[in-house]
Amino acid sequence: MSAAPTTRQWKELYEAADQYRQAAIWRWMSNGHLFGVRDPASEEIGYCSVFGNGGEMFGLAVYMGTEGLRTIADMLAGKLDEDPMFSQHCLLLSLDDREELDPSEYKRIKQLGLGYRGKKSWPTFRLHEPGMMPWPELTAEQVVYMTQALDQARIVGEAYRDRPDALLDGEGERLLVREASPAGGGAYEWRSEWLEPAPLEETEAQAASSAPPLDELRIIKALKGAKGISGVWETDSFYVPMPIQEGSRPFFPKMALIVDQSSGQILKFGLSKGDEAAAAMNEHLLTLIEELKTVPRELWVGSESAGAALLPLAEALKLELMFSPELPALSEAREAMERRFS
Template sequence: MSTAPTAQQWKELYEAAERYKKAAIWRWLSNSHLFGVRDPASGEIGYCCVFGNGGEMFGLAAYMGSEGLRMIVDMLAGELDEDPMYSQHCLLFSLDDRSELEPSEYKRIKQLGLSYRGKNSWPTFRLHEPGFMPWPELTAAQVDYLALALEQAVLVGQAFQRNPDELIEGDKDVYLVREIRPSSGNGLEWHDAWLAPEAPETDEGLSASAVPLDELRIVKALKGVKAGAGVWEADSFYVAMPIQEEERPYYPKMTLIVDQATGQILKFALSKGAEAATVAAESLLKLVEQHRVLPKEVWVGSEAAGDALLPLAEALKLELLWSPELPALSEARAAMEQRFG
């Protein structure tokens, strides 16, 4: 069970944020100067990205683990498939306007006896996780780690002030990581280490296990097919329509299957992100069962959708094709997003 931070832990985080603000390391570090800070408690590395060099957003994001690193690297390279609003996993500190604070944050600041004035002066702290809205209620462990990350970021910034590009020169497969090690005495000290990221956990086999195949149902569906159909387009994607079923709101994933020739929406469903693979496969199978037709091809617009539908497509002997453009589905998606606001 996650522990809520104490007032003292929050105070130390706000103090670390103030020191980071005064150091203003964004004057010479850009968001491409990535470095890591290993959490002494969990051992996980947060890869830190400094914001402020462009003069618009000021702060620090710690992207957690190798998956978090891969996301920020892809985002900086312009190779990210999804909007980072839906896909990033990080702890974010930013300096914002008073109007951008949640009521609970403003209350906390007042209870701690702190005061801020002016534009880009109010500290905010958010947990970003894939599929969820940014969340201001951090755990004690997250507050402690973010305070450490801010302190170490100041030290890294000061150490590389004269030549910040040393952080990105040389071996592209290693990153500077600040981590605690035993000192020559009996204590612990922070050290520099140049480390290659750990291999991210793979999702190999996930789609097959997430969408178990009912072989008898598939046989019945194939026996019931009376005619062929044209090309269907299928995809699942996050939509900016937060749903709050429990305490923390999440962004749902919309699954669409569209007839390419007519543009008709054949299936539409909303689900949590983790359930999207199952929903996509179930939607495709139900279409075959209900309409007793089998499409000539199914085009998918993302790797995730392809992984979700591949086991079923193989069982149905359907040709599954990835396409960077889904003309009918794109039009249907725009109409649905406009409908849902």
């Protein structure tokens, strides 16, 4: 179990946030001027995105690992299929108004003897993880690393004040990364390297492997019980903005939805945790075929991850699986369901 941050570690984090705010590097840097800071403890690289150039939100987001880098890259390119709140993995400093603080944060600030005045001047820290509510309680390791990331972001920002676009000039896919070497007494010497991100694991393969083993006998019975072939079914799985409290930290559930394309009728839906979504999609599809005693002529999926999760079952059922980024019937049903659950 990770240790809780000490008072000293929290104070150093708030001091680093104050120095970052005073440097205001967002005046010449945008969220597209990405660079990395390697955590000396875990060796993982966090990719930093400075925000505030638009004059609305101010702070620093540190996206963890290559998966985090892909999230921010897709976000900047407009390729992200869902709200970043549901998919991003990052540590976030945001300069907010007093009323936006979590009660625990305000209590901590007072206990540290700190004070802030004015709008967009109160530092808030959040851990964002896929499918989870943004969380204000950080571990000691996260507090120490975020302190280092803020310090290094300020140094990089000041070094590139007159030429921020030089951060975009890495040869090939390389990005500037701040690396640390022990200097004795718990201190570090930092240097800059241009490095390519580590290879990204195949998320589609991961999604498929998360599906349960096929129940071949059940599939045979379902096919024998089917009396005919229906039309096209559309299906997908997506996060619902309805946090569920289970344990100390709420999570956002994923909804699996199956809709008849011609009529727009919702045939099946259900909620599950994000890591159980693939299994839930398989169960809903097979149960629906058993209940209706029919199989669809085609099964259309709206995301690659959903397609990968359903492919083994679709092949066993002899279903033609089609990927389509636009599912009109499912989109309409999804909007209705989200309004209902909101």
